[in-house]
Amino acid sequence: MDDSILEMRGITKTFPGVKALEDVNLKVRRGEIHAICGENGAGKSTLMKVLSGVYPAGSYDGEIVYDGQPVRFSGIRDSEHVGIVIIHQELALVPYLSVAENIFLGSERRGRLGLIDWNKANADAGELLRSVGLDENPVTPVGQLGVGKQQLVEIAKALSKDVRLLILDEPTAALNDTDSAHLLDLLRRLRERGITCIMISHKLGEITAVADNVTVIRDGRTVETLSLHAGEVTQERIIRGMVGRDLESYYPERESHPGEEVLRVEDWTVWHPTQDRKVVDGASFTVRAGEVVGIAGLMGAGRTELAMSIFGRAYGRNTTGRMYVHGKEVHPRNVSEAIDAGIAYATEDRKHYGLNLIEDIRRNISAAALHKLASRGLVDGNEEIKVAEGYRQSMNVKAPSVTSIVGKLSGGNQQKVVLSKWLYTDPEVLILDEPTRGIDVGAKYEIYTIINRLVAAGKAVLVISSELPELLGTCDRIYTLSAGRITGEVPVGQATQENLMELMTKEKELAA
Amino acid sequence: MTRTVPPSSEPEAQTATAPKDVAPAVALHTGTSDVRALLTSNLRTSGIYIAFVAIIALFTVLTDGTLLSPNNVTNIVLQYSYILILAIGMVIVIIAGHIDLSVGSVVALTGAVSAVLVIQQGQPWWVGVVAALATGIVIGAWHGFWVAYVGIPAFIVTLAGMLLFRGLAQQVLGNISLSPFPQEYGRIANGFLNGLLGGNGYDAFTLLIGAIAVAGYAVSQYRSRIARIRYSQPVESFPFFVVKIVLVAAVVMAFAWQLAHSRGLPIVLVILAVLILTYGVITKRSVFGRQVYAIGGNLAAATLSGVKVRAVNFWIFVNMGFLAAIAGIVFSSRSNGAQPSAGNMFELDAIAAAFIGGAAVTGGVGTVVGAMVGGLIMAVMSNGMQLMGVESQIQSVIKGLVLLLAVAFDVYNKRRAGASR
Numbered sequence: 001m002d003d004s005i006l007e008m009r010g011i012t013k014t015f016p017g018v019k020a021l022e023d024v025n026l027k028v029r030r031g032e033i034h035a036i037c038g039e040n041g042a043g044k045s046t047l048m049k050v051l052s053g054v055y056p057a058g059s060y061d062g063e064i065v066y067d068g069q070p071v072r073f074s075g076i077r078d079s080e081h082v083g084i085v086i087i088h089q090e091l092a093l094v095p096y097l098s099v100a101e102n103i104f105l106g107s108e109r110r111g112r113l114g115l116i117d118w119n120k121a122n123a124d125a126g127e128l129l130r131s132v133g134l135d136e137n138p139v140t141p142v143g144q145l146g147v148g149k150q151q152l153v154e155i156a157k158a159l160s161k162d163v164r165l166l167i168l169d170e171p172t173a174a175l176n177d178t179d180s181a182h183l184l185d186l187l188r189r190l191r192e193r194g195i196t197c198i199m200i201s202h203k204l205g206e207i208t209a210v211a212d213n214v215t216v217i218r219d220g221r222t223v224e225t226l227s228l229h230a231g232e233v234t235q236e237r238i239i240r241g242m243v244g245r246d247l248e249s250y251y252p253e254r255e256s257h258p259g260e261e262v263l264r265v266e267d268w269t270v271w272h273p274t275q276d277r278k279v280v281d282g283a284s285f286t287v288r289a290g291e292v293v294g295i296a297g298l299m300g301a302g303r304t305e306l307a308m309s310i311f312g313r314a315y316g317r318n319t320t321g322r323m324y325v326h327g328k329e330v331h332p333r334n335v336s337e338a339i340d341a342g343i344a345y346a347t348e349d350r351k352h353y354g355l356n357l358i359e360d361i362r363r364n365i366s367a368a369a370l371h372k373l374a375s376r377g378l379v380d381g382n383e384e385i386k387v388a389e390g391y392r393q394s395m396n397v398k399a400p401s402v403t404s405i406v407g408k409l410s411g412g413n414q415q416k417v418v419l420s421k422w423l424y425t426d427p428e429v430l431i432l433d434e435p436t437r438g439i440d441v442g443a444k445y446e447i448y449t450i451i452n453r454l455v456a457a458g459k460a461v462l463v464i465s466s467e468l469p470e471l472l473g474t475c476d477r478i479y480t481l482s483a484g485r486i487t488g489e490v491p492v493g494q495a496t497q498e499n500l501m502e503l504m505t506k507e508k509e510l511a512a
Numbered sequence: 513m514t515r516t517v518p519p520s521s522e523p524e525a526q527t528a529t530a531p532k533d534v535a536p537a538v539a540l541h542t543g544t545s546d547v548r549a550l551l552t553s554n555l556r557t558s559g560i561y562i563a564f565v566a567i568i569a570l571f572t573v574l575t576d577g578t579l580l581s582p583n584n585v586t587n588i589v590l591q592y593s594y595i596l597i598l599a600i601g602m603v604i605v606i607i608a609g610h611i612d613l614s615v616g617s618v619v620a621l622t623g624a625v626s627a628v629l630v631i632q633q634g635q636p637w638w639v640g641v642v643a644a645l646a647t648g649i650v651i652g653a654w655h656g657f658w659v660a661y662v663g664i665p666a667f668i669v670t671l672a673g674m675l676l677f678r679g680l681a682q683q684v685l686g687n688i689s690l691s692p693f694p695q696e697y698g699r700i701a702n703g704f705l706n707g708l709l710g711g712n713g714y715d716a717f718t719l720l721i722g723a724i725a726v727a728g729y730a731v732s733q734y735r736s737r738i739a740r741i742r743y744s745q746p747v748e749s750f751p752f753f754v755v756k757i758v759l760v761a762a763v764v765m766a767f768a769w770q771l772a773h774s775r776g777l778p779i780v781l782v783i784l785a786v787l788i789l790t791y792g793v794i795t796k797r798s799v800f801g802r803q804v805y806a807i808g809g810n811l812a813a814a815t816l817s818g819v820k821v822r823a824v825n826f827w828i829f830v831n832m833g834f835l836a837a838i839a840g841i842v843f844s845s846r847s848n849g850a851q852p853s854a855g856n857m858f859e860l861d862a863i864a865a866a867f868i869g870g871a872a873v874t875g876g877v878g879t880v881v882g883a884m885v886g887g888l889i890m891a892v893m894s895n896g897m898q899l900m901g902v903e904s905q906i907q908s909v910i911k912g913l914v915l916l917l918a919v920a921f922d923v924y925n926k927r928r929a930g931a932s933r
Contacts, residue, residue, distance in 0.1 A: 336819075354813055357809070374799045379798065382742075385743045
């Protein structure tokens with residue numbers, strides 16, 4: 001008799017232009033803790049969304065067998081009905097509602113006349129809280145609890161739904177060490193109660209400590225499933241599975257001739273805008289002319305926060321540190337001063353932070369440097385078209401004209417518009433945050449070519465990426481960032497995915 | 513649903529692109545003449561004009577032609593000018609993703625300030641005008657401060673302003689109406705420029721101004737067409753271009769003809785025309801205007817492009833206060849006095865005009881010209897129904913439905929285009 005509670009066979013999920021999952025297989029035994037790991041963008045979260053019905057049956061190929069039965073979920077309610085509960089990385093709690101209200105949201109404890117029986121709800125909630133080891137009053141608003149406790153409330157909520165298969169997406173990403181340890185402990189206790197857990201995590205230390213098996217996913221495919229029982233599987237072994245692919249000819253050749261230093265950042269510290277913690281902690285780095293410098297870090301390491309705080313303090317509070325452009329100290333206090341200082345930042349999230357999707361190409365390209373087109377406050381519309389047309393051709397933006405609406409372009413072409421916009425500001429240093437996220441292989445190659453052209457023209461480029469091969473293929477030097485600290489600086493000649501991953505997962509105390 | 517549209521299926525692809533550096537002579541024969549393609553690709557904007565023409569035609573028939581009679585055309589201009597002035601400011605506020613509920617009260621307060629100075633204290637008429645404008649600007653700055661620098665949603669700030677300035681208007685007037693204004697003040701809204709060039713039963717000066725407007729329009733359209741061709745931008749075919757100019761010319765001259773046969777060129781129409789032209793340029797061509805669209809289209813992206821969002825938001829509201837003051841002056845001049853309840857519900861007419869004129873509820877979209885047409889649609893409907901003797905409660909029902917349908921049309925269009933997702 002097969003003792004697996006879940007089997008996913010040959011799962012393939014395609015988004016327009018991108019194959020997110022290809023023939024993925026996953027087998028989870030009853031009552032185990034099964035870890036899933038892989039690089040950012042490998043397809044872990046997509047796989048879990050397929051499993052939980054966020055992507056309904058029919059929108060993917062392949063088969064899901066749950067408890068011996070083939071299942072086809074058309075929504076998250078279907079999967080919850082059979083006891084599959086997913087806890088997303090972004091917690092889905094309503095901060096103004098009480099713990100009890102959150103726990104029973106959608107499955108309210110009804111009494112007579114269909115009204116909610118609050119006494120029963122609060123009593124039940126109290127019991128659930130005790131079972132997850134949380135000593136809080138059920139009527140406390142969730143917003144008053146810390147992130148760690150909120151995570152436990154989520155688990156209590158899952159338990160209230162008679163969960164049999166609990167999926168946790170990066171449960172400890174936002175937790176401190178004590179809260180993480182507490183959570184892992186709880187997972188072990190749940191296992192004793194016979195609840196199966198699937199845990200997506202980057203933290204290999206946690207995985208080897210708590211999981212029974214680990215499945216490694218890479219580029220939307222399953223690489224392998226390793227059993228951690230024998231104790232012979234090391235973190236290095238998992239890393240090899242995660243990154244094991246060759247660079248091939250993904251990346252155009254480039255000769256490196258770094259010149260003088262363009263950007264120097266010293267002792268840069270940034271606090272979280274609302275929480276009492278440092279997101280970037282004493283980071284120092286330099287970028288030279290004609291050089292591509294990479295910043296490698298896992299999700300939550302503070303990469304974007306570092307970049308945005310440099311870019312006119314667009315993120316965080318109490319930002320301290322020194323910053324020099326061409327050896328001269330600058331203090332940009334807002335984005336327009338940062339642009340004037342010669343800094344450009346192309347965001348990782350072009351749809352929300354990079355582009356005005358309802359506008360056309362021309363107006364997006366000119367948006368950050370309108371003053372260059374204007375005299376006495378009036379924009380020269382013809383000159384604007386000429387400029388935009390120039391970029392459309394040099395960047396090879398595939399669109400019928402510069403008056404095409406940006407929202408209708410493909411991801412790769414949108415990214416070229418973002419790059420055009422920042423190039424038009426004529427920056428000294430260009431910060432590219434995930435420059436190839438969500439775009440197809442061909443367009444990626446074009447973006448890399450553009451980067452090469454920029455550095456050949458003497459620009460300084462800082463690339464932030466969660467794809468290590470991308471950094472290895474494009475950069476001259478790579479800094480690693482872990483929990484807001486720079487944990488290493490490696491010339492690309494000495495860098496391997498393995499040693500970078502090691503530096504990226506370095507824990508705080510080791511980094512100090 | 514995400515849909516990737518291959519570039520070739522976009523409407524722009526159907527328009528021929530002229531080669532670079534073509535001489536104007538060649539340019540006459542370039543461009544698309546596919547009327548249907550042009551109409552569908554611009555349905556969002558052209559739909560409103562079609563609706564406007566249809567409504568005028570409908571009410572012309574229903575009122576046996578009275579709607580378009582010289583005196584009635586003049587009346588429409590005089591009666592609804594202040595709503596149109598408010599709509600200019602309102603559409604800018606809406607493009608930036610805000611709303612202003614206070615303009616009716618600001619109309620009352622600025623009119624009241626002017627009336628107290630001119631009527632009660634016997635100051636010259638222009639003192640009232642200047643004081644009203646200053647009051648409007650200060651009120652705008654007050655709103656702008658709370659919205660831009662404190663970060664309170666404009667809905668709340670201007671809802672508070674609506675109560676606050678209504679109360680102040682009543683306070684300033686001591687809760688009584690003041691009238692009448694001296695004759696000079698009354699001329700702002702009721703005066704005409706006529707007889708300057710004479711004419712037999714019609715005012716030649718008005719016709720001349722109409723002709724100058726037509727010529728100006730034709731020249732500017734032609735120059736922009738030549739420039740577009742030089743920069744390899746798609747243009748409509750030359751015959752289509754000519755038909756468009758002739759149509760506009762016919763409408764403007766017919767309008768001028770009717771005015772000339774009534775009392776001549778209303779001064780308030782001159783004020784309105786200057787404002788529309790000025791704000792047309794500001795919204796379409798100025799850096800400030802671009803930043804307004806950028807903020808409304810994607811606030812985060814605008815911020816990260818170096819747009820000083822707070823300053824822009826502040827000036828948007830200062831401008832709204834300024835225009836509300838002009839509307840207040842025009843309204844007090846037209847009603848020849850100031851009443852504590854003046855301008856009641858004007859904000860809703862102005863907001864409706866902007867939305868009917870194609871402004872998007874979510875911000876980032878809208879034009880001054882659209883808002884003017886939207887305002888005129890409301891004006892023609894109200895006026896037509898009044899002429900027909902429709903009861904005011906039914907008028908209200910119909911106007912409400914028109915507003916709802918206009919925005920539903922906008923939402924439907926956007927979903928079909930799927931541009932923003």
